[in-house]
Each structure stands twice: as structure tokens, then as C-alpha cells.
Amino acid sequence: MIAFLIISFIIMVPILALMMSYELREKCSNFYKNLLPKSKEKLISARKFAYEVNQAASIDQTQSHWHLQQWWILFAGILLLSSILFFAYSLHVAPTRVEANYLRANDPQIYNLLNGDLLSPPPPVEESLVQAAILAEIDQDPTIPSQPVNTVFDGQEADQKSHAFETNLIDRKWDKMHPSYKQRLLMVFKIMKERHGYEMVLLEGYRSPERQTRLSGNTATTLAKAFQSYHQFGLAADVAFKRNGKVVISERDPWAMRGYQLYGETAESVGLTWGGRWTRIHDYGHTEFRMPGLRKNRESAERLIAEAQNQGLMANNIH
Known part of the structure; x- marks a missing residue:
């Protein structure tokens, strides 16, 4: 509204000046009378130039008027650049819109559940906080080897x-x-x-088949070997909680255990499978999405992971 008033004022000022001053009207009249002959000459020259540029593309003038053909290339380049700039600055696309379009076509259930308002992931949890939580868990459980948490084990010793x-x-x-x-x-x-007032952090999302095989060596940790776990397909994750600036992973903590129960109920309400209901192993921090028709093999895993990364790259490029 303010912009409209300013523009209206700017337009009204010269109109009122012309209406109130005979001398100004006379000067404007003389100016346009002198300008018309020059304008006519420029118009004729422009029409002649346009005709020459148009005819320069003909077969019989390809060699003699090659320099005029460059104007078509220049014009096309300016038009292309202008269209790119126009869409880049006028069409705002949020990064999550890329995923929204994908989900609308491939997973309408979750798209409708979100009402098109897709969520952006938080930054990764600080590694030092996770290591501190792991050390605290090791101190409480003497069965866990007290080795440095960043050590690569060879699986034999x-x-x-x-x-x-x-x-x-x-x-x-x-x-x-x-x-x-x-x-x-x-x-x-x-x-x-x-x-519920629980801040959550991602402990592990994608898991390589090599790491899955290593973990499957202990049936108390997982029963799934490589490509039997949804982690290899980007369809599973392990989570924990954050309290007072620290990561809490211990199931012995009543506050955390209550959080895991709420987490399981909430996850199931949006169509996820919760590891806390399994009978042989209770994995309270684990959820997975059992995608209909998924074949658990290397090809499916590579396809889904590539699909996920492509969506992310497209989103980053747009952003």
C-alpha cells in the first residue's frame, strides 16, 4: 500500500506541473517536435537493421553476413540467462520441497500425514557427547570391554x-x-x-553391510546379517536422548526408559516398527520402516541409498 501511494505521488507531480505551467507545456511540446524527426530516422534505421539480421540466416548470405548472425546467438544467450535469473529469484523452492514432491508421488500416506510441511533434519550429534555416554554405559555394565570407544576391532581378538x-x-x-x-x-x-519434552539424537542411521556382519557375531546385539537389516537400506535408525546437554543411552535410567516407551508408541503411530516389541531382542532405541515390496538384497540397498542421496543433492543445489 505504501509503495502504491509513493508511485501515485511520483506520477501526479509532473502531471500537476504540466497543468499549472504554460511555459513547461510549451517546452515539452517543442522538445517532442524536435525529437520526432530523429525518432523517425532511428526507427527506419532499426527496421533496416532488423531486416538485415533476419536475412543474414538465409543460405545465400551465410558467408557475407556471418557477423550479423552472431546477434541471434547473443540474443538467445541473453534470453536464456534472463530466464534462469528470473526463475532463480522469483521461484523460491525450499530444500524440503524436493522430498515433498518425491513423497507425494511415491509415499502419499506420509505426505498427507505431514500435510506437505516436510521437516529438516537436525545437525549430527557431537561425537564427544556420544563417547561420554558410551563410557558411562561401560562403567555401569562390566560385561562390556573397557576399550577405547574409537578403536577399530579386528573381530578376532x-x-x-x-x-x-x-x-x-x-x-x-x-x-x-x-x-x-x-x-x-x-x-x-x-x-x-x-x-513429551524429550530431545532426541540420532546415534546411527545407515549401516554398512560390513559393520552389520561384524555386529551379527553377537546375537545379543542383532540377529540380522548383511542386507537383512533395514539399516543397509536407509530405512532404520538407532536413537537416544539428550538431557542437560548430555546424551543418555542407558536403559537403566528410569527417565530414559520412560522416553523409550513413549518413543515406541509415537513411532508406531506414524507407521514405524519399534524394536522394543521384539521378543528375542529388545532394541528400545531402534525403529524401522518396512517398505512394502522391498527385496532385501544388495541391489535394493544400493538403489535406495542412491535415491536418498540424490534427493539430498537436489535439495542442496536448490537451496
């Missing part, structure tokens, strides 16, 4: 249970998590924070 704490082999990022699962998990994070 070390106890198999220690592989769960190989932090340098763990992927705590969101880029390899498939949109169908990632958005469900982010919704759970949001509900847990806003409704």
Missing part, C-alpha cells in the same frame, strides 16, 4: 559385543536415510520434543 561401540565406523548423518523413513522419524522427533 576383541569381544564381539564391543563392535557396537566402534564410533569411527558409525554413520550419524541423515543423508543416506530414505525420505519415506526420514520424514517419519523427524515427525517422531518433533512429537517427542513438543508433546
Whole structure:
């Protein structure tokens, strides 16, 4: 409204000046009378130039008027650049819109659940906080080898249970998590924070088949071998809580255990499977999305991970 008033004022000023001053009207009249002959000459010259440029593309003038053909290239280049700049600055696309378009076509259930308002993942949890939580867990459980948490075990000399704490082999990022699962998990994070007051962190998302094989050596940790776990497909994650600036992973903590129960209920409400209901192993921090029709093999894993990363790259480029 303010811009409209300013523009109206600017237009009204010269109009009122012309209406009130005979001398100004006379000067304007003389100026345009002198300008018309020159304008006519320029118009004729412009029409002649346009005609020559148009005819320069004909076969019989290809050699003699080649320099005029460059104007077509210049014009096309300016038009292309202008269109790119126009769409870049006028059409704002949020990074999550890329995933929104994908989910609308491939997973309408979660898209409708989110009402098109997709969520952005938080930054990865600080590694030092995770290591401190692991050390605290080791102190409480004497069965866990008290080895440095960033040590790479060879799988032969070390106890198999220690592989769960190989932090340098763990992927705590969101880029390899498939949109169908990632958005469900982010919704759970949001509900847990806003409704229940639990701040959550991602401990592990994608898991390589090599790491899965190492973990499967201890049946108390996992029963799934490579490509039998949804982690290899970007469709599973392990999470923990953050309290007073520290990561809490211990299931002995009543506050954390209550959080895991709420986490399981919330995850199931958005279509995820919660590891806390399993009978042979209770994995309270684990959820997974059992994608219909998924074949658990290397080809499917590579396809889904590539799909997830492509969505992320497209989003970053747009942003």
C-alpha cells in the first residue's frame, strides 16, 4: 500500500506541473517536435537493421553476413540467462520441497500425514557427547570391554559385543536415510520434543553391510546379517536422548526408559516398527520402516541409498 501511494505521488507531480505551467507545456511540446524527426530516422534505421539480421540466416548470405548472425546467438544467450535469473529469484523452492514432491508421488500416506510441511533434519550429534555416554554405559555394565570407544576391532581378538561401540565406523548423518523413513522419524522427533519434552539424537542411521556382519557375531546385539537389516537400506535408525546437554543411552535410567516407551508408541503411530516389541531382542532405541515390496538384497540397498542421496543433492543445489 505504501509503495502504491509513493508511485501515485511520483506520477501526479509532473502531471500537476504540466497543468499549472504554460511555459513547461510549451517546452515539452517543442522538445517532442524536435525529437520526432530523429525518432523517425532511428526507427527506419532499426527496421533496416532488423531486416538485415533476419536475412543474414538465409543460405545465400551465410558467408557475407556471418557477423550479423552472431546477434541471434547473443540474443538467445541473453534470453536464456534472463530466464534462469528470473526463475532463480522469483521461484523460491525450499530444500524440503524436493522430498515433498518425491513423497507425494511415491509415499502419499506420509505426505498427507505431514500435510506437505516436510521437516529438516537436525545437525549430527557431537561425537564427544556420544563417547561420554558410551563410557558411562561401560562403567555401569562390566560385561562390556573397557576399550577405547574409537578403536577399530579386528573381530578376532576383541569381544564381539564391543563392535557396537566402534564410533569411527558409525554413520550419524541423515543423508543416506530414505525420505519415506526420514520424514517419519523427524515427525517422531518433533512429537517427542513438543508433546513429551524429550530431545532426541540420532546415534546411527545407515549401516554398512560390513559393520552389520561384524555386529551379527553377537546375537545379543542383532540377529540380522548383511542386507537383512533395514539399516543397509536407509530405512532404520538407532536413537537416544539428550538431557542437560548430555546424551543418555542407558536403559537403566528410569527417565530414559520412560522416553523409550513413549518413543515406541509415537513411532508406531506414524507407521514405524519399534524394536522394543521384539521378543528375542529388545532394541528400545531402534525403529524401522518396512517398505512394502522391498527385496532385501544388495541391489535394493544400493538403489535406495542412491535415491536418498540424490534427493539430498537436489535439495542442496536448490537451496
